[in-house]
Amino acid sequence: MGPGEQAETVIDLRGIQKWFDDNHVLRGVDLTVTRGEHVCVFGPSGSGKSTLLRTINLLEEPQRGSVRILGVEYGPGVDGEVGRGRAPAKQLRQHVGMVFQQFNLFPHMTVLDNVAIALRRVRGVDRAEAEERAARQLRRVGLLQKVSAYPSQLSGGQQQRVAIARALVLDPDVMLFDEPTSALDPELVGEVLGAMRDLAETGMTMVVVTHEMGFAREIGDQNVFMDEGVIVEQGGREIYTDSREARTRDFIRAVL
């Protein structure tokens, strides 16, 4: 990006607050993600990482806060003032792809149908074109030979790569990953991280919750340490070597 050129803001979260009953899980989170940026989120279990990621595509509704994607407001607003003016979640999901820890592939559909269904049902693309575009995404994650397999016939690593292709097929502006490798056997982690690395290199905007510190250090342009529902510290790669906050240092030392 040339000097003076302003990167487009893809995600803009302001004052996000989320309660599960009395449990105040997100206590005012701000986060801005610009196009092409790779954001890694880490922190202890229960700190609210998944909940934060899920509010970005409204799988969780925050009670307070602004969720702006490409300038459009989908959240209730910082004081809950947006009300009926907000755009529907379905529109948001045209721009945001998500990959889950447990893959969540559709077990009764072939790999090809798993990827093609969104094109068919959401975009109204005809079968032949949907299948061709799905196959293209599957080639991208190295699974073209598995188009007619069912998810149960694949390894965990392969399933997660199909899930990545399924999210990519709608050509999202940003991809969210919630611990995409933590359900995998250690020997299968590499292939999924490899697919994510390739994706990062294409310039895809990504927000990744991960415990894979090595991977985070490699791709993380913006690195976010969360604890108890707030962002404790955020910064560039230097966060992993000399963080300002003692809590961040302790956490990194413990997981490395």
Place this chain on the structure above:
Amino acid sequence: MTFDTALVVERLPQMLAATRLTLGVSLLAFVLAVLVGLVMAAGRRSRLVPARALSFVYVNVFRGAALYVLVIWLFNGLAVATGILLSALTVGVLALTLLNSAYLAEVFRAAISGVDHGQWEAGNAIGLSRWDVFRRVVAPQAARIAVPATGNHLVDALKDSSILAVIAVPELMFVTNGIAQTTFRPFELYVTAAGIYLAIVFVLSWGLRRLERRLGVSGTRPVAPVV
């Protein structure tokens, strides 16, 4: 005592004709029960409080009803209370439908809840509408879960239809009673009737097992693509 085979052979056509009504009543009631059961299961999951309340009451009233009592009440009681006179056949189909639909609503509800919540989330995350997530993602998986229990209710409806003899629906049991009373050979005739019920249940069970296999309920083989 000797087994009067000749009598059985002589009366079998009459009994098989009555069996057609047994099959007709129970299959019709079953199909209606599946439809009503689906509606009630949807009601239990609805966002609308009146829909939830209505289906809750429906399910709990008719699941608790004894078929015999329901049949007699619909046939005699309803007319006294409201002046609505239903034919015996209508009462039969209605009673079997009410009872089985209440059970099936619970079967379907449990099957839908039995599908991993992550499936809804994945469907939502790729932008499918709520209806499409249900129709394309959740329902096919719920159907596999529901098939064995649903099949049991088909078998139940068939056997339970024999109770309709008390209101003179001319199905297999009623006709058998009649023949037994006039020929004084209850042993042969009820053995024959039992054999007919058994044969139908056997065929139904075989068909259901095939369906289960095709849907991959018991094995791992998945169903055909649904996109």
